[in-house]
Amino acid sequence: MLAESCIFCKIIRGEIPSQKVFENDEVLAFLDINPLSTGHTVVIPKRHAERLADLDEDWNAALGRVIGRLSKLVVSVVAAEGHNVLQNDGAVAGQVVPHVHYHIVPRWASDGLGYRWNAKSANADELTQLAQRIRAAL
Numbered sequence: 147m148l149a150e151s152c153i154f155c156k157i158i159r160g161e162i163p164s165q166k167v168f169e170n171d172e173v174l175a176f177l178d179i180n181p182l183s184t185g186h187t188v189v190i191p192k193r194h195a196e197r198l199a200d201l202d203e204d205w206n207a208a209l210g211r212v213i214g215r216l217s218k219l220v221v222s223v224v225a226a227e228g229h230n231v232l233q234n235d236g237a238v239a240g241q242v243v244p245h246v247h248y249h250i251v252p253r254w255a256s257d258g259l260g261y262r263w264n265a266k267s268a269n270a271d272e273l274t275q276l277a278q279r280i281r282a283a284l
C-alpha cells in the first residue's frame with residue numbers, strides 16, 4: 147500500500163483527525179477509535195512501513211523508547227491494573243491497518259477482555275534444534 151492512501155499516514159499528515167497523546171520527530175501516538183479498553187493507544191512510526199521487519203534498528207529503537215514511557219503514563223492516567231502491548235504483524239496475526247503500529251491496551255481484572263494463550267508443552271530436542279537454527283540465522 148502507498149503512503150498516500152494509508153489511513154495512519156493520513157493521521158500523520160493531519161488529513162484525518164485523531165486524539166494525539168504524544169509526538170516527537172519519529173513517533174506519533176493517538177487514542178484508538180475503537181478501543182478495547184479505556185486508554186487504548188496506538189503508537190506508530192512517522193514514516194510508512196507495513197511490517198516490523200521493514201523498519202531498521204533506529205526506527206525500532208525510537209518506537210521502543212516511546213512505548214515504555216507511554217505505557218507507564220497511560221496506565222497511570224486511567225488507573226489500570228496492568229496492560230498489554232501488542233503488535234499485530236501481518237493479516238494472519240490480526241493486522242488490519244498496513245502501517246506498523248503497537249497497541250497499548252490498559253487492563254483491569256473486570257474488563258471482560260480475557261486472554262487467549264493456547265500454549266502446549268514443547269519437546270526438549272525440538273527446542274534445542276530450533277534455538278540452534280535461530281542463532282545460526284542471526
Ligand code: 5GP
Binds near residue numbers: 164241242
Ligand atoms: P490492527 O488490527 O491493524 O492491529 O489495529 C488497527 C487499529 O487501528 C484498530 O484497533 C482500529 O480501531 C484502529 N484504527 C483504525 N482506523 C483508525 C482511525 O481512523 N483512527 C484511529 N484513532 N484509530 C483507528
Ligand code: ZN
Binds near residue numbers: 152154155156193195
Ligand atoms: Zn502509512
